[in-house]
Amino acid sequence: MRQKRTISIIVTFLIAAILILSGIHSETVIAAKLKLNQQNLTMAVGTTYQLSVKSLPKKAVVTWNSSNKKRATVSKNGVVKAKAAGLVTIHSNIKQSGKKTKKLTCKIIITKKENTRKTLVVYFSAPVAERSEQLDGISSASRTTTTKNYKGNTEYIAELISKETNADLFKIVPQNAYPNTYDKMLQRAEQEQENNERPAIKNKVNNISQYDTIYVGYPIWLSDMPQIMYTFFDTYDFIGKNIIPFCTHGGSGLSGSVERIKILEPQTIVYKGLAIYRTYTTNSDSKIKLWIAKKEK
Ligand SMILES: Cc1cc2nc3c(=O)[nH]c(=O)nc-3n(C[C@H](O)[C@H](O)[C@H](O)COP(=O)(O)O)c2cc1C
Structure with missing residues (x-):
């Protein structure tokens, strides 16, 4: 009789332990599964997007907040409205009674309105007017002689992209x-890089805000962009x-x-x-067209 009682106490205890442990386990699983339907988004001004929490337990309460209400x-109920271009983070706080609040975020890049989208191709190119065989084999500047005039390699590609995408060219x-x-170009490039200079640009892009996509091309100088490209990036708001x-x-x-x-x-x-080896410039048309079509981020 006594033995029977002991066994039934042990069984009851084991069942209780299993129930408690499985409860803890499923809570952990639920907490781990809680996720937003998007963690990164790109939206155009004027559009909306429904954010939601995946695997949300029935009694949980979700509150939503924007890091910048002027932008979004x-x-x-988690509906995001894009208002102005820029970066914004949407925070969602998930509360379940007796549990720690779980916080999730979605980062959103807001782009200008769809109907104002135009493309621009900007480039810098500085071919040297020397016979190519006289140039340094590894790091020389180049010239693509598809026309009577010297044309820079980057210039050649910029023109091709502009034609292919129907974009303005700068x-x-x-x-x-x-x-x-x-030799002189190298000397100047070295000096500019050493001093982290911002060489002045003579011309200006007309109304850059009309463009939502900008191809930016440059030759590699001394394992980097020429310093004048830093001037370009400093000049405009992207x-x-x-x-x-x-x-x-x-x-x-x-x-x-x-x-x-x-x-x-x-x-x-x-x-x-996209990187094009200088001597392949004029043989790269199909590679460039494929890259344009793919538009990989
Ligand atoms: C001053 C200078 C430095 C260069 N440094 C590099 C380099 O570090 N690495 C490289 O791969 N090519 C280097 N190059 C080669 C150019 O990137 C290449 O010839 C390019 O296609 C030139 O483009 P462009 O004709 O549009 O000016 C250098 C060229 C010059 C003039």
């Missing part, structure tokens, strides 16, 4: 022209725009330039760049 508002013209011999970098080079590829643009323009969508 969020309703009590050539960055330095206030102080670069020398057209390789908040909420799409920047699509491309470069021509003599072996270094993009050389970390896309990551540097991302640091310069944290509130901008910077796409995966």
Whole structure:
């Protein structure tokens, strides 16, 4: 009799333990599963998006907040309204009785209105007027002689992109022209880079706010963008725009330039760049067209 009682106490205890443990486990699983339907979004001004919490327990209460109500508002049901271009974070707080509040976020890049979208191709190109065989094999500047005049490699690609995308074209013209011999150009580039200079630009993009996508092209100089490109990025406001970098080079590829643009323009969508080896410039049309079509971020 006594033995029977002991067994039934042990069984009851075990069942209780299993129930408690499975309860804790399922709570942990639910907490871990709680997720927003989007953690990163791109929205155009004037559009709305319904955010929601995945695997939300029935009795949980969700409250929503926007980090910047001028850029985007969020309703009590999680509907986000994009109001002005820029970065904004939507916070959702999930409360369940007796439990710690769980916090989730969604980062949103808000771009200008869809109907004001135009594309611009901006480039800097500085071909040297020397015979190509006289140039340094690894790092020389170049010239693509598809026309009678010297044409820079980057210039050639910029023109192709502009044709293909029906975009306006803007050539960055330095206030102080670069020398057209390789040695002198290298000397000046080294000095500009060493002193982190911002060489002045002579011309201006007309009303940059009309463009929502900007292809930006440059030759690689000394494993980086020429310093004049830093002047360009310092000059204009690219908040909420799409920047699509491309470069021509003599072996270094993009050389970390896309990551540097991302640091310069944290509130901008910077796409995966394209690097064209200088001697392949005029043979790269199909590669460039494919890259344009893909538009990879
Ligand atoms: C001053 C200078 C420095 C360069 N440094 C590099 C380099 O570090 N890495 C590289 O791959 N190419 C380098 N190049 C080669 C150019 O990136 C390449 O020739 C490019 O296609 C030139 O473009 P452009 O004709 O549009 O000016 C350098 C060229 C010059 C003039």
